[in-house]
Amino acid sequence: MSFESLGLAPALLRALADQGYAEPTPVQAGAIPLVLAGHDLLAAAQTGTGKTAAFALPLLHKLSSAGPAMTRRPRALVLTPTRELAAQILDNAQAYGKHLRISAATIFGGVGMGPQINALRRGVDIVIATPGRLIDHMQQRTVDLSGVETLVLDEADRMLDMGFLPALKRILGALPKQRQTLLFSATFAPEIKALALQFMREPREVTVTPPNTVAALVSHHVHPVDASRKRDLLLHVLSQDSRRQTLVFSRTKHGADKLVTFLNASGVRAAAIHGNKSQNARTKALADFKSGRITVLVATDIAARGIDIDQLPMVINFDLPMVAEDYVHRIGRTGRAGSEGMAVSLVSHEESGLLRDIRKLLKDEIAVSDMTGFEPSTPLRLDAGAPRPKQGQRQPRSPQRAQGGQQQRSQGSSQAHRPHGHAQKSGGEHAAGNRKRHRRPRPAAKA
Numbered sequence: 001m002s003f004e005s006l007g008l009a010p011a012l013l014r015a016l017a018d019q020g021y022a023e024p025t026p027v028q029a030g031a032i033p034l035v036l037a038g039h040d041l042l043a044a045a046q047t048g049t050g051k052t053a054a055f056a057l058p059l060l061h062k063l064s065s066a067g068p069a070m071t072r073r074p075r076a077l078v079l080t081p082t083r084e085l086a087a088q089i090l091d092n093a094q095a096y097g098k099h100l101r102i103s104a105a106t107i108f109g110g111v112g113m114g115p116q117i118n119a120l121r122r123g124v125d126i127v128i129a130t131p132g133r134l135i136d137h138m139q140q141r142t143v144d145l146s147g148v149e150t151l152v153l154d155e156a157d158r159m160l161d162m163g164f165l166p167a168l169k170r171i172l173g174a175l176p177k178q179r180q181t182l183l184f185s186a187t188f189a190p191e192i193k194a195l196a197l198q199f200m201r202e203p204r205e206v207t208v209t210p211p212n213t214v215a216a217l218v219s220h221h222v223h224p225v226d227a228s229r230k231r232d233l234l235l236h237v238l239s240q241d242s243r244r245q246t247l248v249f250s251r252t253k254h255g256a257d258k259l260v261t262f263l264n265a266s267g268v269r270a271a272a273i274h275g276n277k278s279q280n281a282r283t284k285a286l287a288d289f290k291s292g293r294i295t296v297l298v299a300t301d302i303a304a305r306g307i308d309i310d311q312l313p314m315v316i317n318f319d320l321p322m323v324a325e326d327y328v329h330r331i332g333r334t335g336r337a338g339s340e341g342m343a344v345s346l347v348s349h350e351e352s353g354l355l356r357d358i359r360k361l362l363k364d365e366i367a368v369s370d371m372t373g374f375e376p377s378t379p380l381r382l383d384a385g386a387p388r389p390k391q392g393q394r395q396p397r398s399p400q401r402a403q404g405g406q407q408q409r410s411q412g413s414s415q416a417h418r419p420h421g422h423a424q425k426s427g428g429e430h431a432a433g434n435r436k437r438h439r440r441p442r443p444a445a446k447a
């Protein structure tokens, strides 16, 4: 299949050729004709599948066929969970639309309202927003959503995970009823289906990746190690190819900062990206990583959403995520768009239960092997009684884990089957595990 056969405008085809895209990815081939035909769309596709172009291309095509409007009423609204993802979508939309006269702007928190208000006043065709800041603009009447013809909910599952459901409902209530709605989500969890039933009209479905599968080109390696020796093992793994760009995951913001301090002191150029960093610091860290000025980016799960780096060769889990599905999201950063990737997890005995959950989810695709010189004093346990880090548990010997309680989720047998839509993960990555929040979702945080 070719992009030409999908019926996209010649100006878009030229931009795709400039990008070096030879043919549509499966989600693009499935979604583009349906969107062009005017259907509502429910697409199950993870990052790395080309999902951004799957909605951006037909959106640009339709907007350009109608001619440039540039009024104060945007014609398309894209909602995303994180600032990084919003910035990434804008970059992509600008690249695909470079031969068109379609304007787009991002609306997200952490930066001043002024430039966003000015952009909205000048008039934009596409608004790419995180829910919290968009609601601020709605309250201040600095955005007029009455002209929105197409709504895209990107990474809808993650928006629900982050507690944005009330914000989404409010925004959806402010949009014209007559519109096209496109919903992209890594999975079709029941909450996603419920959202679709409520807000979409006879959506067509496109599923390209079965839920919770990882990119086929990623090889997984688990190295058991004592918690106290994880940092040394990390240095050892990094030193095997010091020029390689590596994304390292930390479970907590504080842990990420401490790791960066350690890496910098050890001569590795690293920076952290997480919810406590200012937008400028996050943008700079990402730009430095993309340009190669730093070789290691240490990220928390939420901050890493939306990071799109072509052919990232390696992802290291310094800590395993508390929820197995997050492993899939983390690993989605490597092995993207046809390139090969490597996922390395440094796992201590206390995290055995988390590894067990991940192996169950991936159906045992992860091999476990000791790294010579770093063999653990206590081996991993992969049976039903395998231990897990407890909420708030202090492990003084490990500087990283000692901070871990702050962001851990409540534990229990239901943990491996966590339904989407829990509100433990707040948008701002604040303490997320306490039981009170578990029952009563906090209001959507501003992204």
Ligand code: AMP
Pocket: 020, 021, 022, 023, 024, 025, 028, 046, 047, 048, 049, 050, 051, 052, 053, 308, 309, 310, 336, 337
């Ligand atoms: P996404 O799933 O939207 O995050 O896209 C993942 C990566 O795939 C991005 O780096 C895109 O630039 C790239 N990509 C998207 N569509 C194509 C395509 N048809 N051919 C090659 N690369 C693509």
